[in-house]
Amino acid sequence: MQCPPWPKGKKLVHLDLKGAPPRVEYLHRLIELFSQLGVDGLLVEYEDVFPYEGELKLLQATAQPAYSREEVLSMQEFAKSKRMEVIPLVQTFGHMEFVLKHRPMWHLREVAQCVGTLNPHKEDGVKLVMEMLRQVVELHPNLSTLHIGADEVYMLGEGEESTTWLASPGRTVEQLFLGHVTKVAKAIKEAWPHMTIMMWDDMMRGMSQDTLKACGLVGLVQPMLWDYNPNLDVDKTVSLLEKYSSAGMSDLWAASSFKGSTSVYTCVTNTQRHVDNHLQWLQVAASLSAGVNLKGIAITGWQRYDHLSVLCELMPVALPSLAACLQTLLHGQFSAEAHSKVTDMLGISSVEVEAMGRMSAGDSLFPGRRLAELIVELDSLLNSGDVRFFDNSMYVRGWFSPYHLQRKSVNPLITMQIHSQATVYLAMLQQKAEAVREEMVQFYPDSTAQEWLEEHVHPVTAPLQKLTEDTGACVKEMMP
Structure with missing residues (x-):
């Protein structure tokens, strides 16, 4: 089905570094490729490879060294030279496994067995989050946008302090969620008044328009609605975006996926699946009313489902998928023209990495191609x-x-x-x-x-x- 091309706004590529952090030279080659594919910015989720210092040094990965300060700066400089913005993503509520797994941080969990969720009642929790953000902002000179995560805050409301708090009449888990996020967002605005704040939207999907209007987040954050399903429900997604907009959050983002959302242990990317996801998003964009200001789309590429799960597809096997998804957005469909653009640019015979053919000499636009071929061969043998x-x-x-x-x-x-x-x-x-x-x-x-x-x-x-x-x-x- 033909849709208009992706309307406007930025096309960001998500770099999930909480597993398989590329060597810096390879990171630069990827950024070079992204810029040639028409990417406007990077949404970088450092997690434990960020060079945290002081009391937060214990957050640094031990399996491999974290990136050095110089490497983080050089990555930004290189991206900037390609006219690409860098937006750090720092989790501030859910998915804080890389923080809360450490024994000195255990007391900040909402419930003992859930390593991802921060207890919203502890002042130390907000202090910790703000110190993480401070170090990240400080290492990103002239930063204008931050993503504060806040997706999948599992088991919120089940901790002892939450149960007591919720026992008072009229209090809800929704308020608990909104209260913490508002506190963090306000603290960010206080420290960096010009900062734009993005957050994942999933915890707000079931909330009424009135709840959202009254929550204090209006004008503070830009929700990013994520859906990686090849059969994404267009009508439902449109009405969700319209709801956020009517509640006063008219600056909104979409988030699709080019890898890392098939199954938790997938090794080889299926391009068609991700192209289908983008075709659905194009329909969503075409169906929105004029009042919704779609700021852009983040094309996510998850490296793990969370900090403690296995590695899924590595970047090289997903580059044909990424290129195909970007061309789909540019053309409004995955036409023959879009298809040949991808195969010509990457020097491959098929956009499916399993069928792309063996390497010829001209490998220039496909950094890591040989690794992709070998993974495909090994995966086929293993299965x-x-x-x-x-x-x-x-x-x-x-x-x-x-x-x-x-x-x-x-x-x-x-x-x-x-x-x-x-x-x-x-x-x-x-x-x-x-x-x-x-x-x-x-x-x-x-x-x-x-x-x-x-x-x-x-x-x-x-x-x-x-x-x-x-x-x-x-x-x-x-x-x-």
């Missing part, structure tokens, strides 16, 4: 039924069951066949995994390569490894 379910095959289940293994009573001929097949699969996987690791460390810290392999490859190789050892040992017992 092949023969490899994944080898220990469920007729021969293993029929002639090498736990019963046989325990008694070391096996048919040597068949067990040798099992052993030899398992060895072949294992060698293939190890060889491919090693190639991925060698390529990955050129773009990412060693710890990222290690983590990625342990999360995505090890669960498949470990059972094969055990099977080769067990079959080998049993055959020895049964042969002269």
Whole structure:
């Protein structure tokens, strides 16, 4: 379906650094590519790779070094030279896992078992958030916009202090949420009067227009409505944006997704899925009334669902998706013209990373292409039924069951066949995994390569490894 192109406002790309933080040289190559793709700014979620100092130093990652102050500044300088704005995203309520996981911060959790949600009753919580923001603002000279997160504030209202607070008549969890966010937003305006403040919208979706009007956030924040679904409900989204606007929050943002929203452990990006999400957003933009001021769209690329979940698709496998999504916004549809623009720019034969073809010499506009190819090959091998379910095959289940293994009573001929097949699969996987690791460390810290392999490859190789050892040992017992 043909829509008008994305109406106006900025196109931001979200850089989620809470997993697989790219080496700085690679970050610069990505920024170069983004600028050629028509991106206006970066929404940067540093989390634990920001060089926090003083009492907040404990927030810095330990698996790999945080970026240095010089690196954070050079990234901004480079983005600025490409006419791209940098907007830091600092979580201030929900998704504070990287802060609240540390023992000295445990007392600031809303409930003990929820590592993400800050207790809104503790003055120390607001102090902590403001100190994080102060350090981030200080390292972003001339900053004009901040994103304060505030999505998915799970279990809010379930802590002891909240339960007591809510026991008074007329008090609601909605007020609890709005109270904390308003406090943070006002403190930001006091410290930096010219700062524009963005926040995620999901905690406000169920609120009435009257509640929103009266909450004190009107004129203070610009909500960013996120929906990454390829079947996004257009009518519902339009009426939600209209509701925010009628409540006085007429400056609004959309947030779509180019990676990291398929499943929590996806390794290879499906471009069509993300293009479909953008086609739905185009319909939303085309259906809004004149009173809604859509400031732009943030195209998110999640690297983990949260600080404590596994790594999902790395940037190289998602670059065709990002380029395709941007072209979809520019053309109002994913036309043949938009398609060929992507394939020409990136030098690929298909926008689906699984079918893009092997590399030719001209690799200029696709930083990390070889890594993308290797991940696709390894992923395909890891998900092949023969490899994944080898220990469920007729021969293993029929002639090498736990019963046989325990008694070391096996048919040597068949067990040798099992052993030899398992060895072949294992060698293939190890060889491919090693190639991925060698390529990955050129773009990412060693710890990222290690983590990625342990999360995505090890669960498949470990059972094969055990099977080769067990079959080998049993055959020895049964042969002269």
